[in-house]
Amino acid sequence: MTHPLKLALIAAAVSLLALPAQAHRGWLLPSATVLSGPDVWVTVDAAISNDLFYFEHHPMQLDNLSIEGPDGKAVTPENMAKGRFRSSFDFKLAQPGTYKLMVANQGMFASYKLDGQNKRWRGKTEELAKAIPAKATDVKVTESRSRIESFVTSGKPSSDTLKPTGVGLEMVPVTHPNNLVAGEKATFRLMLDGQPARDVAVEIVPGGIRYRDKLNDSKVTTDESGAFSVTWPGPGFYWMSASVRDDKSTIKNAQRRSSYAATVEVLPQ
Incomplete structure (x- = not known):
């Protein structure tokens, strides 16, 4: 093997070791988060991927999608596609104000042994009793x-859509x-x-993972x-996530396991 070829292979191996660990992340990505005008539309991409914010793994299921308008009423999504x-x-x-986009899911996961073999099951709560032998x-x-x-805002930001529901893990923004x-x-709760x-540990990851050899993530802990x-x-889009495990299941x-993730856009000064 020639010396240049050896160097090339070594460099490739080092670059692979430097890549961030693969992790599937679910996200909603609006085409814009701050807008103004009389006829304003937003397109939203939804996916589960390793890189933020690129499409290379799986589309997000939108069965449990909801859009809450500034007046608290539901907004109907249009042109849905998978x-x-x-x-x-x-x-x-x-209408002017802040809109909250949300996909909320609930389900059950079980592992067990049957006749000496490891088994796994995933499904709805009401199916659990019959699913386990x-x-x-x-x-x-x-x-x-x-x-x-x-979150997306048209005109002046509003805060009614930022109120928590009291169910599961949620983020209540202190900074809009x-x-x-x-x-x-910026501060959140x-x-x-x-x-x-x-x-609770919160991970913050900037988008554009695909074009760098480091994740550039940061972690903070709630007080x-x-x-x-x-x-x-x-500036740019960021992904924030957190999860909590406890014994407070229904x-x-x-x-x-309660998890939360949000996509936010940071604007330049």
């Missing part, structure tokens, strides 16, 4: 609640999510079932009030 790697939809911002052993059940959000500026600090989510702060290093003897 492709090989992404889903998408449009919606009109018919009576002679199964080493049964472990987890209830999963996930919430994926983004459509008023984020590079170099400035995590709530779990309406109570402060204390000592006693569930609050955490981020000083944005630069199903007896089951664990619960």
